[in-house]
Amino acid sequence: MQLDNATLHAAIERRFPGAILDHGEPYGMLTLETTREHLPEMLRFVKEDPEIQANFLTSLCGMHYPEQKGKELGLVYHLHSFVHNLRFRIKAFFPIDDPHAPSMTALWPTANWMERQEYDFFGIIFDGHPDLRRILNVDDLDVFPMRKEYKLEDGTRTDKDDRFFGRDGHEGRSFD
Amino acid sequence: MQVQSYFSSLDNLDGELATLNLGPTHPATHGIFQNVLKMDGEKIHSAEPTIGYIHRAFEKLAEHRPYNQVTPITDRLNYCSSPINNMGWHMTVEKLIGCELPKRAQYMRVIVMELARIADHLVCNAVIGVDTGALTGFTYMFQERERIYEMFEEVCGSRLTTNIGRIGGMERDFTPVFHAKLKDFLKTFPARFEEFNDLLERNRIFMDRCIGAGPIAGARALEYGFTGPNLRAAGVDYDVRVMTPYSSYEDFDFIIPVGTQGDTYDRFMVRQEEIRQSLRIIHQAYDNLPAGDYHADVPEFYLPDKPDVYTKMEALIYHFKVVMGETPVPVGEVYHAVEGGNGELGFYLVSDGGRQPFRLHFRRPCFIYYQAYPEMIKGSMLSDAILTMSSMNVIAGELDA
Structure with missing residues (x-):
């Protein structure tokens, strides 16, 4: 069977009814949003299901949307089924006050450093990770620098604010 | 076991x-x-x-730079093959804004990218030689790498951190000097490369040092997220250029070399053969270089000619808008991967319509496969561990971002 976005979406929906909160195909890549509670079983399913065989974890990255109340932090898994040459991504969001997510190190050893990196950047705590500590930044750093509240350089600089260039809706997205 | x-x-x-x-x-x-x-x-x-000794917060930096200013950041990922990183980034943005390049621009990119791959593999394999005690081949191959850098210099003005190409195409057409240098390279490089190959490939000392050093099985390599020559040396024929062709790679005829043992010798041999295949691709792209423009018609993203900026109002406006990052970009998310020197180099770009990326995540092959290193060297001699590391081609810039 040739797997495409629609059949893959249907297969996951069939296996986990109601667990897909949102779906879309931006630029042709199937994107599904689920909850962190469903994440481990869903990823195990797409990896081990003989029809899907998405056994390659391409990448894993954290997200921070400060405006999304209750779903500020998120994780994006890019998966690749070599057999069907199909890529897709699965997302899950959770509150920043409770930055816990399940670790996928048992499923993919490669998730080990990827999760350490996202812990380092966003402070996402991966439950079940064998060795969760900072990887790129120094151990005694007391912030999670990829969160949006941390400015890159001088946070007081306003000369290149978007509002001065005839655009709105992006206040605070300045050059810094 | x-x-x-x-x-x-x-x-x-x-x-x-x-x-x-x-x-x-x-x-x-x-x-x-x-x-x-x-x-x-x-x-x-x-x-x-x-790791992390040269971490420069690229993902954070990218959120504070307009799209065209992110390119120099990508230079500093795998600095042995910067042009591939640059092109990968350009293609990511082009995918986001829906920009289709003329065939000539795509073929020019392929030529530059394959030259970069040759330079990358040359350094890696020459250094494997050095770590086994053979310095001569290294000095030969660095002269060849120098010639590749001279070609980059002709295209973009710089050598190592190239910032080559632009969003929407190439910055200029190939110059006559570039054509001359490329023709000379294609003519003389193969013989010198085969001389280097003969120094090592069947060299008893080299083989004894490399065969069986730092092996990894194909299935284990996949679990660890290996890509590129390191995965192919373990016997898995995954190559982004073939699986998800970009920049017209589907037009070219080349093979994906694979190894069987996943050890240092196989990694060396896979890279050697990939250099030959890259040469084949360059030949095909150069011989069939289509006529046409070297950039797409996207004035909102591609800088106008400098003389026009001084004389034409429209060009001046576009110049200002490009430099100030004043062009609206679509809201959306896009993942684009290229076959870098070390494997699948991916860019996950999330745009909220602002002038900078809302989020840019780099899938850095070095970072992902280096975590298998302790497992690969466990129980081996220290000298083999050094050799394993150089044959994995761990580039600190890409490792630490």
Whole structure:
């Protein structure tokens, strides 16, 4: 069977009814949003299901949307089924006050450093990770620098604010 | 398996375990990363890598730079093959804004990218030679790499951190000097490369050092997220250029070399053959270089000609808008991957319509496969560990981002 976005979406929906909160195909890549509670079983399913065989974890990255109340932090898994040459991504969001997510190190050893990196950047705590500590930044750093509240350089600089260039809706997205 | 049983009982230990710091700065690691090794005599009992010594917060930086200013950041990922990183980034943005390049621009990019791949593999394989004690081939191949850098200089003005190409195409057409240098390179490089190959490929000392050093099985390599030559050396024929062709790679005829053992020798041989295949691709692209423009017609993103900026109002406006990042970009998310020197180099770009990326995540092949290093060197000699590291081609810039 040739797997495409629609059949893959249907297969996951069939296996986990109601667990897909949102779906879309931006630029042709199937994107599904689920909850962190469903994440481990869903990823195990797409990896081990003989029809899907998405056994390659391409990448894993954290997200921070400060405006999304209750779903500020998120994780994006890019998966690749070599057999069907199909890529897709699965997302899950959770509150920043409770930055816990399940670790996928048992499923993919490669998730080990990827999760350490996202812990380092966003402070996402991966439950079940064998060795969760900072990887790129120094151990005694007391912030999670990829969160949006941390400015890159001088946070007081306003000369290149978007509002001065005839655009709105992006206040605070300045050059810094 | 043999390795496992060696340490299954501490009775096999000759004496006490010694702790050895390999790095952070050590001439043999070719970069800044530390490995704390527990040594049993000359055998490695366990290794604990520490990375991040040249972490420069690229993902954070990218959120504060307009799209065209992100390109120089990508230079500094795998700095042995910067043009591939640059092109990968350009293609990501082009995918987001829906920009289709003329065939000529795509073929020009392929030529530049394959030259970069040759340069990358040359350094890696020459250094494998150095670490086995063969310095001569290294000096030969660095002269060839120099000629590739001279070609980059002709295209973009710089050599190592190239910032080559632009969003929407190339910055200029190939110059007559570039054509001359490329023709000369294509004519003379193969013989010199084969001379280098003959120095090492069937060299008894080289083979004894490399065969069986730092092996990994194909299935294990996949679990660890290996891509590129390291995965292909383990026998898995995954190549982004073939699986998800970009920049017209589907037009070219080339093979994906694979190894069987996933050891240092196989990694060396895979890279050697990939250099030959890259040459084939360059020949095909150069001989069939289509006529046409070297950039797409996207004035909102591609800088106008400088003389026009001084004389034409429209060009001046576009110049201002490009430089100030004043062009609206679509809201959306896009993942684009290219076959970098070390494997699948991916860009996950999330745009909220602002002038900078809302989020840009780099899938850096080095970072992902380097975590398998302790497992690959466990139970081996220290000298094999050095060789394994150089054959994995761990580039600190890409490792630490």
